[in-house]
Amino acid sequence: MLKVKQNLQSPFIPHWAIIRSITNLSEDNTLFELQIEDGDFSECKPGQFVQLWLPGVGESPISVCSAKVGETIELCIRRVGRVTNALFLLNEGERVGLRGPFGTGFPLEKYKGKNLCLIAGGLGIAPIRSLLQHVLLNREDYGKLILIYGLRHSAQLLFRHELKHVLRRRDIEVFISAEEIRGPDLPPMSMQLGRVTDMLSLAPVDESYEIAICGPPVMYKYVVQGLKAKGVKENSIWLSLERHMKCGMGKCGHCFVGGRFTCMQGPVFNLTELRFLPEAIECEGTESC
Amino acid sequence: MQHYYSFEKSSIGRFFDLINKIGRVWAPVRVSEASFSFKPVSNHEQVAFEALRTILPPKKLFFSPEETLFRFDENSIHEVSPPSEREVLFGVHPCDLAGLNVMDTIYSAHPQDSHYMKRRSKTLIIGLSCLPDKYCFCESMGTDTPKKGYDLFLTDIGSHYFVQAQTPEGLELIDSCRELFSPADEDQRNRFKQFWIYRSQCFTNKFESDNVPAIVDMEWDNKLWDELGQRCLSCGNCTPVCPTCYCFDIVDISSLDGKSGERKREWDSCQIVSFAKVAGDFNFRPGPVDRLKFWYRHKLHGFDDPYGFPTCVGCGRCTVSCPSGIDDIVGVVLQLQGKRMKEQGAEATKGDSSSC
Amino acid sequence: MLSDLKRIPTIAVYGLTGCAGELLVILENLDKLLPFVKLRSFPFAQSHNEITPVDIALIEGSVSQPHDLEKLKEIRARSRWLVAVGNCAVWGCVQAEGCKRFSLTEMVSSVYGNDSKIAAMESKPLADHVKVDVKLSGCPINASQFLAVVASLLKDNLPYITHKPLCLECKLKENPCVLIEKNLPCLGPVTAAGCGALCPSMGAACYGCWGPCETPQMDAMATVLLEKGFQFDEVLGRLTTFGAPHDLFKRMSEFKTAEN
Numbered sequence: 013m014l015k016v017k018q019n020l021q022s023p024f025i026p027h028w029a030i031i032r033s034i035t036n037l038s039e040d041n042t043l044f045e046l047q048i049e050d051g052d053f054s055e056c057k058p059g060q061f062v063q064l065w066l067p068g069v070g071e072s073p074i075s076v077c078s079a080k081v082g083e084t085i086e087l088c089i090r091r092v093g094r095v096t097n098a099l100f101l102l103n104e105g106e107r108v109g110l111r112g113p114f115g116t117g118f119p120l121e122k123y124k125g126k127n128l129c130l131i132a133g134g135l136g137i138a139p140i141r142s143l144l145q146h147v148l149l150n151r152e153d154y155g156k157l158i159l160i161y162g163l164r165h166s167a168q169l170l171f172r173h174e175l176k177h178v179l180r181r182r183d184i185e186v187f188i189s190a191e192e193i194r195g196p197d198l199p200p201m202s203m204q205l206g207r208v209t210d211m212l213s214l215a216p217v218d219e220s221y222e223i224a225i226c227g228p229p230v231m232y233k234y235v236v237q238g239l240k241a242k243g244v245k246e247n248s249i250w251l252s253l254e255r256h257m258k259c260g261m262g263k264c265g266h267c268f269v270g271g272r273f274t275c276m277q278g279p280v281f282n283l284t285e286l287r288f289l290p291e292a293i294e295c296e297g298t299e300s301c
Numbered sequence: 302m303q304h305y306y307s308f309e310k311s312s313i314g315r316f317f318d319l320i321n322k323i324g325r326v327w328a329p330v331r332v333s334e335a336s337f338s339f340k341p342v343s344n345h346e347q348v349a350f351e352a353l354r355t356i357l358p359p360k361k362l363f364f365s366p367e368e369t370l371f372r373f374d375e376n377s378i379h380e381v382s383p384p385s386e387r388e389v390l391f392g393v394h395p396c397d398l399a400g401l402n403v404m405d406t407i408y409s410a411h412p413q414d415s416h417y418m419k420r421r422s423k424t425l426i427i428g429l430s431c432l433p434d435k436y437c438f439c440e441s442m443g444t445d446t447p448k449k450g451y452d453l454f455l456t457d458i459g460s461h462y463f464v465q466a467q468t469p470e471g472l473e474l475i476d477s478c479r480e481l482f483s484p485a486d487e488d489q490r491n492r493f494k495q496f497w498i499y500r501s502q503c504f505t506n507k508f509e510s511d512n513v514p515a516i517v518d519m520e521w522d523n524k525l526w527d528e529l530g531q532r533c534l535s536c537g538n539c540t541p542v543c544p545t546c547y548c549f550d551i552v553d554i555s556s557l558d559g560k561s562g563e564r565k566r567e568w569d570s571c572q573i574v575s576f577a578k579v580a581g582d583f584n585f586r587p588g589p590v591d592r593l594k595f596w597y598r599h600k601l602h603g604f605d606d607p608y609g610f611p612t613c614v615g616c617g618r619c620t621v622s623c624p625s626g627i628d629d630i631v632g633v634v635l636q637l638q639g640k641r642m643k644e645q646g647a648e649a650t651k652g653d654s655s656s657c
Numbered sequence: 658m659l660s661d662l663k664r665i666p667t668i669a670v671y672g673l674t675g676c677a678g679e680l681l682v683i684l685e686n687l688d689k690l691l692p693f694v695k696l697r698s699f700p701f702a703q704s705h706n707e708i709t710p711v712d713i714a715l716i717e718g719s720v721s722q723p724h725d726l727e728k729l730k731e732i733r734a735r736s737r738w739l740v741a742v743g744n745c746a747v748w749g750c751v752q753a754e755g756c757k758r759f760s761l762t763e764m765v766s767s768v769y770g771n772d773s774k775i776a777a778m779e780s781k782p783l784a785d786h787v788k789v790d791v792k793l794s795g796c797p798i799n800a801s802q803f804l805a806v807v808a809s810l811l812k813d814n815l816p817y818i819t820h821k822p823l824c825l826e827c828k829l830k831e832n833p834c835v836l837i838e839k840n841l842p843c844l845g846p847v848t849a850a851g852c853g854a855l856c857p858s859m860g861a862a863c864y865g866c867w868g869p870c871e872t873p874q875m876d877a878m879a880t881v882l883l884e885k886g887f888q889f890d891e892v893l894g895r896l897t898t899f900g901a902p903h904d905l906f907k908r909m910s911e912f913k914t915a916e917n
């Protein structure tokens with residue numbers, strides 16, 4: 013007979029958290045600050061994710077969005093469907109559930125002492141923000157720093173105030189682009205017309221850089237091509253993959269990419285690993301980037 | 302070290318009295334002309350000893366097709382634990398034991414799945430020998446002898462059942478009725494060995510298992526996949542019937558007052574179009590070809606890491622449960638190996654169980 | 658948000674052209690709903706009905722007559738959530754398919770006589786005319802799915818309705834497969850689950866009354882049935898009976914040509 017630990021706890025039980033503040037970032041994107049009521053999330057690392065549970069509605073995987081998680085955790089969320097719509101109806105003081113953190117996160121140890129280039133497409137800025145904060149907090153541990161951030165429309169720019177501060181720093185080069193720049197409320201910063209890949213060709217990235225990428229699935233192929241053209245080595249490229257996640261702990265099978273559980277062995281993978289996984293960065297989708 | 306006993310087949314009624322005392326007994330029962338199912342039984346007369354494969358594999362006892370994980374109200378969450386009464390699972394063949402071992406690997410990996418583990422650890426498992434029909438190919442998958450995961454294993458050696466006791470719980474059962482069991486004598490041990498040699502010669506459905514995982518990857522672009530995929534209904538029959546498919550979906554059910562509810566899980570299938578869809582409606586396996594190929598890879602190649610072993614145990618359930626006749630694993634392997642040229646699929650969907 | 662207003666949410670239940678099967682299911686479950694909602698209108702079940710704005714309108718039946726359409730538009734204009742309940746409202750059911758197979762005027766005259774005053778129009782599902790917020794198919798609908806949909810809407814949340822194939826539900830109940838064992842023309846592989854696999858559980862073939870599952874593989878289904886010896890016209894007839902949209906069958910006409 014199989015032996016089981018005494019008092020084995022179900023890993024499906026969420027911890028409670030209370031919405032402490034809600035900050036609107038753009039039309040459909042909002043930053044939620046959650047006060048953790050029970051459970052310990054202080055181990056959260058950039059690139060990891062939590063499962064956000066709305067009782068009676070369901071769970072969604074959401075990236076940890078800040079470098080430090082203590083009594084509160086920040087999540088940047090886009091309204092796209094059932095769970096996220098329901099979340100946008102909640103007010104400060106209301107309860108949600110959290111499980112996690114899950115996944116491996118960005119390889120902070122490997123990045124140490126290296127030049128870093130962070131590339132975000134659209135909402136991919138959420139995990140990249142936590143990595144950026146971490147690097148800026150420990151700036152002396154890293155070499156040169158580049159941030160590339162691409163958008164479809166200028167109006168989708170997230171964290172504009174924080175980015176303003178970042179733009180003023182001398183120890184980071186920032187490239188922000190949008191495919192369409194319009195509207196009365198032009199972004200208060202130097203934003204260029206174009207795609208992530210255009211910014212990449214402008215940025216002084218070379219083979220000395222370690223790369224962190226997060227964005228919509230269709231972006232990866234082109235960004236990887238661009239990086240390779242600049243001589244970046246495959247084993248320096250780290251991508252955060254988005255897969256359908258239900259359990260977060262290698263059981264439900266929804267997050268399989270090729271032969272791996274994205275939730276446990278990812279979501280951040282090195283490109284050399286992905287080459288061994290069929291279907292890793294190819295997909296059928298509707299959006300461009 | 303294992304312990305070896307035997308008891309007369311004519312005493313099977315007493316054996317069932319004994320296991321019935323432990324708890325509810327599940328055993329294969331005939332449910333139609335061609336099908337069997339593990340169901341609770343109260344005596345041996347209800348048991349279909351001739352059953353080779355049940356519609357659903359024994360995983361259903363531990364990983365319920367549908368179960369509540371927890372209930373909640375506004376302020377609290379209550380885990381719903383599976384009932385703790387002991388149960389006995391009788392009549393598990395070697396392929397299904399191997400299947401349970403795969404399930405154990407997944408569900409006992411950190412963090413352990415408490416529901417699965419609790420059900421698994423309260424159940425006594427009694428294996429039973431069998432002779433293959435034309436769909437069985439456990440021999441090719443190396444899962445044709447019982448290795449672990451059982452408490453007792455019974456081998457039919459003619460007049461007697463030869464009993465292997467592998468765990469303290471199994472031995473306890475034997476000790477509880479010493480008049481029924483006697484230590485296996487030399488003749489019985491010989492008959493046991495002969496049975497398993499004879500059995501291994503009975504397989505007609507087989508392939509050379511060397512390099513099968515490598516060949517699956519090598520032939521990733523083989524046009525065979527397109528031919529099979531075009532016939533695939535994406536109906537999902539092939540995964541619930543598989544002893545090693547462990548995927549599930551989780552849903553919330555809210556009460557009308559909006560204040561309480563429950564969170565449930567139920568079996569899911571990677572053959573269904575929405576299985577891998579993510580935000581923005583990106584789908585990494587949009588067509589039946591992509592999904593079928595993925596399933597075959599999981600079964601024949603296994604995942605790269607951390608469970609890098611093929612998960613097919615050769616039970617033949619998918620072959621007999623695929624309405625389209627495309628889950629002829631042996632046929633597919635032979636074709637990928639270049640040993641069989643033409644698709645012979647559709648013929649293989651009748652569930653007769655002629656043994657050798 | 659409904660709960661913010663601290664008032665009891667309102668619902669209304671209507672039938673267009675349908676068999677009232679869903680209305681019966683709703684009626685049977687009304688006692689469960691009434692503690693949480695105010696019923697403004699349910700012409701099938703009560704005589705005093707109000708025409709007022711409602712939070713949730715549940716509509717059964719397809720649009721088959723001009724006055725169905727008027728009524729639908731009128732209800733849409735005063736409902737926050739419009740829910741199509743039942744196959745007729747979601748897919749159009751047999752009447753929608755009938756309109757695709759036969760001429761409307763001939764059908765009307767053969768049923769109601771040559772000089773009938775019946776004003777019929779091509780029968781179609783609700784979503785072909787107005788915005789539908791939630792589609793809950795069934796024939797009739799499953800009561801627990803229905804209650805779950807209302808529970809979600811009462812909190813202003815979109816309900817979770819999956820459209821997995823019936824086979825999955827059938828297998829979870831461990832039914833012997835009638836398509837394989839009895840060679841019955843079961844449509845489980847292309848039909849949406851939700852009924853609890855009623856027909857196969859009784860040893861009968863699923864005839865698709867819940868409408869198609871998500872991305873049904875109609876070509877493969879036809880191939881399997883043709884191989885079992887069913888005739889092309891019979892297969893197409895079965896697959897389309899309950900109003901599945903015809904563009905799902907585009908490629909199947911090639912089969913017909915191949916057959917000849």
Ligand SMILES: Cc1cc2nc3c(=O)[nH]c(=O)nc-3n(C[C@H](O)[C@H](O)[C@H](O)COP(=O)(O)OP(=O)(O)OC[C@H]3O[C@@H](n4cnc5c(N)ncnc54)[C@H](O)[C@@H]3O)c2cc1C
Pocket residue numbers: 061070071072073074075076087088089090091092093094095096097135138139253254255256257258279577578579580581582583
């Ligand atoms: C590792 C990871 C990190 C993520 N980080 C963020 C983040 O920081 N901020 C953010 O806004 N979004 C993030 N997402 C995406 C987010 O999880 C989905 O947008 C969300 O789950 C959609 O849920 P929904 O119920 O609102 O949408 P639904 O109505 O359920 O569906 C909308 C779309 O989302 C897809 N989807 C549904 N459930 C899941 C799921 N469990 N996993 C993935 N896709 C799903 C559906 O297939 C559909 O295409 C992340 C996803 C992953 C995998």
Ligand code: SF4
Pocket residue numbers: 539542543544545600612613614615616617618619620630
């Ligand atoms: S893949 Fe098929 S033959 Fe192999 S274990 Fe699963 S059901 Fe049995």
Ligand code: SF4
Pocket residue numbers: 265268540543545546547548569570571572595596599600
């Ligand atoms: S074959 Fe599909 S359903 Fe089965 S375990 Fe693998 S991914 Fe899950």
Ligand code: SF4
Pocket residue numbers: 532533534535536537538539540572593622623624625626627628
């Ligand atoms: S392989 Fe067969 S059983 Fe599996 S989804 Fe396709 S048609 Fe259905």
Ligand code: SF4
Pocket residue numbers: 536538624823824825827828832833834835836837843844845846854857863
């Ligand atoms: S009986 Fe019908 S619904 Fe059930 S598995 Fe067979 S084909 Fe699918």
Ligand code: FES
Pocket residue numbers: 256257258259260261262263264265266267268273274275276
């Ligand atoms: S999310 Fe369930 S296995 Fe990865």
